[in-house]
Amino acid sequence: MYLPDYDGGSIANLMASLARACGSWASPCPPLAELPPARLAAVSNLVLIVVDGLGYDLLAERPGPLRPYLRGHLTSVFPSTTAAAIPTFMTGLPPSRHGLTGWHMWLREVGALLAILPLSARPGAPLAEPLPPRAELPQRLFRHDTLYQTMDRTSYVVSPHFIADSPFNRYHSRGAVKQPYHGLDGLFAALGQLTAKAGRKFVYGYWPDYDSAAHEHGCRSPQALAAMDAFATAFCAWLEQIRGSDTLVLITADHGFIDCPPERQIALADHPLLAECLALPLCGERRAAWCYLKPGKAPVFEAYVRQHLAHAARAVPREQLLAEGWFGPGPCHPELAARIGDYALLMADDWVIHDTLPGEAPYTLIGHHGGLSPAEMRVPLLVARP
Secondary structure, eight states, rough: OOOOOOTTSBBHHHHHHHHHHHOOOOOOOOTTTOOHHHHHOOOOOOOOOOOOTOOOOOOOOEOSTGGGGGEEEEEOOSSSSSHHHHHHHHOOOOOHHHOOOSSSETTTTTTTTETTTTTEEOOTTTSSSOOOGGGHHEEEEOOOOOGGGGSSSEEEEEEEEEHHTHHHHHTTTTTTEEEEHHHHHHHHHHHHHOOOOOOOOEEEEEEEEEHHHHHHHHHHHHHHHHHHHHHHHHHHHHHHHHTSSEEEEEEOOOOOOOOOOOOGEEEEEGGGHTTTBSSSSEESSSSEEEEEEEEEEOOHHHHHHHHHHHTTTEEHHHHHHHHTTTTOOOSSTTTTTTSSSEEEEOOTTTTTEEEEOOOOOOOOOOOOOBBBBBHEEEEEEEEEOO
């Protein structure tokens, strides 16, 4: 297992450096030693670009135009997934504090199992009560400030147009100016316009296309590599355009990737005795699944995993995850324990586990993340000073 390094080597620590450089002490984690806040504070334009899914291992093994800017690697958070990491980028808080723990989350505040980024109910999952309108959910579910609300310089959030005005993004962009864009050219056009503005500023940009291709086709597929190469080419051209500006650009990612072949994808329906132990559908991620058990089923659950799935998974009780600080330093979000089930099923090697609910369209992914392999946990740190 490759656990997060919240003591000084994770994306949470990167955000601590950036926050303190911008006059904010919102992050509870220490800053990165290699990026001291005083060095960052001296720059007029601080730009952070998050390339969704771009793992360090993939970048390090391929020569290309990004390699000269590669300074090393950081760890993601746990679980290594967009739903837990993007809130860390936008708040400076580790998952222990912001309380967002995976794509699918059981949220007892509204009695529903939601996909947390689109804030949509999972088809076929139980609803304890009618779900409030999506626009009202952030105020019910989130209780954290954003970094931009606490910074002493103007902040901008540059997001794809199709998520820029979502309820999740609106909540996590509070205090910043939202800048939607269309396509890769639009991303760098927006970044160029913002860095040309007068004044000291922090700019956060997010690009999702590599992640989308890696999920569908595999993280080293021609489609995924083409997306990465397109980003690299556009990035280097943009650096030339802003050369001589007082700008520091940082690139990292929310998580890395591994490919999981069909024969390594475990369907819960093939293990009815295991499914019988569960009070709710699987939550979290296919590489790190939160399991909510029926009363008295813990011994049966543990024994089944040990006897039938030991080659592919280990069952870790919630109490161990919390006691060992896998989600980051405390004090923990008051709902954290309720959002990670009774056990985590942590998948080994390139195994995943999934369920399909009645009325839910089955889908198969090749590229996955969320687990604790080095390929999923290690993300790059690139630094450019054009």
